[in-house]
Amino acid sequence: MEVILNLLEASGIEPLAALMLVVLLVFFAFLLFTDRRVRLGFRPPLRPLPGFTLLNDFVGQAVESGRTLHVSLGAKGIGGASTADTMAGLMALERLAEQAVATGLRLVVTISDPSLLPIAQDTLRRSYERRGYPQGYDPLQVRYIAPDTIAYAAGVMGVLEREDVVASAMIGGFGDEFLLMGEKGAQKGVQQIGGASSPGTLPFVYASMDEALLGEEIYAGGGYLSSKPSHLGSLMAQDWLRSAIILAIILGVAIRTLIL
Amino acid sequence: MRELLGTWVAALLTLMVFSYLISDNPLYRLAEHLFVGSALGYAIVVAIQDVLLPRLFTPLAQDPVTYWHLLIPLLLGLLLLAKGRVSTAWFGNVSVAFLFGVGGALAIGGALVGSLLYQVRDSMLPLLPGEGDGGRAIDNLILVVGTLGSLAYFYFTVGGERRTSGLRGGALRLGSIVGKWFIMITLGALFANAVMARVSLLVGRLHFLLSDWLRIV
Amino acid sequence: MKRVLPTAIAMATGFLVLLDFFFDNLYLNALGVTLINWVVIIAACALILGFLNVLAFHLRKIIQRQEGWLYSIALLVMAGTVLLGGLINLQGYRAPLVKAIFDYVQTPLQATIFSLLVFYMASAGYRAFRARNLETFLLVGACLVVLVGQAPLARYIWEQLPALKDWVLGVPATAGARGIVIGVALGSLATGVRLLVGFDRPYSE
């Protein structure tokens, strides 16, 4: 034990940081392994998530071209710790953009962090190109509203109120402002799917959405919607790490109960 | 005079927003657009005054030799602007990739150091904290069971493997049922918890109308 | 080149920032702070891009006389006023005009729009928080205990109510929140790793 600690000290890494590094490397190993397995043909069974089931055929239920599909990528952006949440929103956007192209719905994407603007636009453009309809892409379909979250919510409420929105998906990093948009959508009878990661926001997602994606579920979009191998592998790796954590907690509880 | 005029403007804008509760109307719409516009302008002013000038342009202008490395973010920022044109768009991918690289690392760091470490550590509670402390023991048991259950609730790929025994499957099923109870309690409690802060906000606005503007109170 | 360069940059920067997380080294720390400082600068540049987007959207609305174009004028005039007010003399938000707009327009509007949330919470609570089964019963029960227990003067309703509220928030709700937070940590860990090893490349064609 002491040898390890000394070694760590010599290499300039604190014991806790070392522990985290080990967790990271273990997860990475899991991921490489599961990703390979999925690529070789293994398909993990997935717990049904109604949110993604609905999202998969979101606009199919309400096809009437000319009306609006609203997608929010969250009140946060990339470059910070909420990058992962934003990625979840982008996954959903990819899928929804293709559906919108196929059904002729008008797509409005709203963002609150301008660093997302080029990425959201690229995602849209690629979707239009993949569907062989590049001339349908309009960069102004992606609307930057304002960096302040309340101003963003006010702008999105305006979209929901006045732009004949038939369905709305809001997945990403959100705070309390979520309920302003979600409840406005519910009042207008918009079909809604939402998801957020922060526990404080989840009650609002639950209360105002038709289908809610809670916490970790938002990150599973790549696996559920597009069956991307690395995402399916990643879901398996997450579950393995989850099992490891559960075992670690049980072990820790047992040790503290018995020894203390 | 300035104060009085300001109070009137603020009060009228406040009433314009409250009128939205009845239904959407031109007054609210005006207030909404004014707000979004001013928030946008303000953010840019802050970005210029507190970020671009002191962290980029001032150091570069005063001492370009020492701060040569600031040319890199300047370049990356300009490349991002290149995304505006389709023909030059791919240059911008470099800046976007930079943002994703840093963001991905911060997400990992935040997850490991920010939450995982502390939450797992705090979950390891002794179930027998000491003699005559039955209440704590029960609390700790609830905390441990609730944490494990709600964690198990989120399993995505349960049971696809042959190794999954009936016992383990049963434990997982039980875990996720219990976990769902705890998640529901959490949602209810956090909803109510959010009410307090927002009610204070509403009280503050109405107090402003009644006291600063109408001077009733 | 178009594909390799961005991927390499994402991996390299991510790796450096991660090193800063794990190793307590003076140079690595400085490097990490520098990279994050760069992100702040790039984000500030992105605001300009965002402003151009807003400008383009509303100008098009105004030129084409689309529904609501008058409001677009109001929005642009407001944004322009704040912007010019802050840029003249480079006083920023200390400029009298910007300060006045902030105090008498932006603050009351932001606070009031956010306070609409209370009304929406009331209607969402009425509509969505119904005890249909055991799970939703727990939801409603926890909500009511905390809601009433948190009201100032709650102890006049029942002496033990604030203590019960603290228990609900501190024990079962904390347990549930921990499960959620650990799960979210797993998810964002996975997302981050996929970004850094190049499985996900949202920045590439």
Added chain:
Amino acid sequence: MLYCPHCGTSNREGSKFCNNCGELLPPSFEEGLPPEGAPPEPAQEPEWLQGLEGEAPWEPGEVLEGAEEEPEWLRELGAPAAEAGVDVKGEVAGEEGTAPWLEALAGLTEEASLEPLEKEGLLAGVKGALKVEPIFSTPHRVGEVAFSPLAGADQAARFEGIVSQPLAPVAVEERPRTRRKEVLSWLFYLILAGAVVGGILLAGGSINMPLTQATVDFYKTVESLEEGSVALLSHDYDPGTAAEITPQVRAIFDHLMRRGVKIVNLSLTPEGQALADRALEDVVSEHEGYLLGRDYINLGYVAGNEVGARFVAEGLRARLSPYPLGEGVGGLEDVDLVVVLAGSQEHLRRWVEQVQAPYKVAMVAGVSGQVDPAARPYYRSGQLKGLLSGLVGAAEYERVNQHPGIALSMMLPQAAAHLVIALFILLGNFAYLVESLGGRG
């Protein structure tokens, strides 16, 4: 599962219209049964398998997508592995075409997923485990068309609402928004606003607030500061939380100025510094002799997201050096108290983790009521020496500081609003109870 009364197709729980024929489905809580003659549901197949077959067959295109997302360096690693497992025909194609070995993979996958499922033994438990209900039974709006607490009328209106819906797959927007629903929500809004206004009007001067230990500890910490010592206040909130925190800030300013403490202000949110300025102006006017630059200063907004607090700690001296106040301050170690005023949990966490933990500086916090559950553990562990939470905390501070202000007079309307919202939730449950009892009888 909901079964369409017209064609018998099974639909997702809560669907309003049939996925197959577009006909209106019965409301979700009236469990639909498969109509006679409808094809029987293959019940022995677990739901997830259906999902797998229905939605995500392995098509070459998809595999190609997967290949594209695989980074080069991994692909090189991967190719031999694939060769080992699969009979590879031909070379790996270029990025644009479908790689033959991947096509081979695709075939294999299809086979794999079509394997007959174990119905007994080990996987029996599995099937059960996967039957986790569709997450939360989100209340579906169709069931509440009338949106009314009056049950009898409600039934009729709901029936009417459902019948009046057009039978086209246009769905969604046609969820009826009756006038009654609007009127009901206006009534709610009116009652809520009335309760708050009434509370404000009725509230007298000081209310006998009980004091909590966290507030008293906060007060004592400030009280123990000597004249001339330095306090650093970080205003990390915005107008959305200012209603709670500004009253705290005023009370704290007032106390600090009475103690003769020098005050350094800054903000990690862009709006915080302006809000701090406003509170400062007001409180300073009550305390003569407090000079800007000598006794107090506002350093403004410090940008830096995750590392903002660290920027402050590392650059404090440089920021303060232009002012007379900064003479005695060489760094964070010369600051006697850090007061974090946090509108969000994140800001508080950053200050505790990046500043309190490494620098061991005395720290107290004033937070929005919503942040309280997250902040309390820091107070219990001693990292925070005191904690004010929400408007209640401000009111308590005003009381212990014996300087009654705005917060105390806002306690009554605050309590009234809590009770009214609780009442609405009870009312909703009552309406549901009556409705479901009526439905059964």
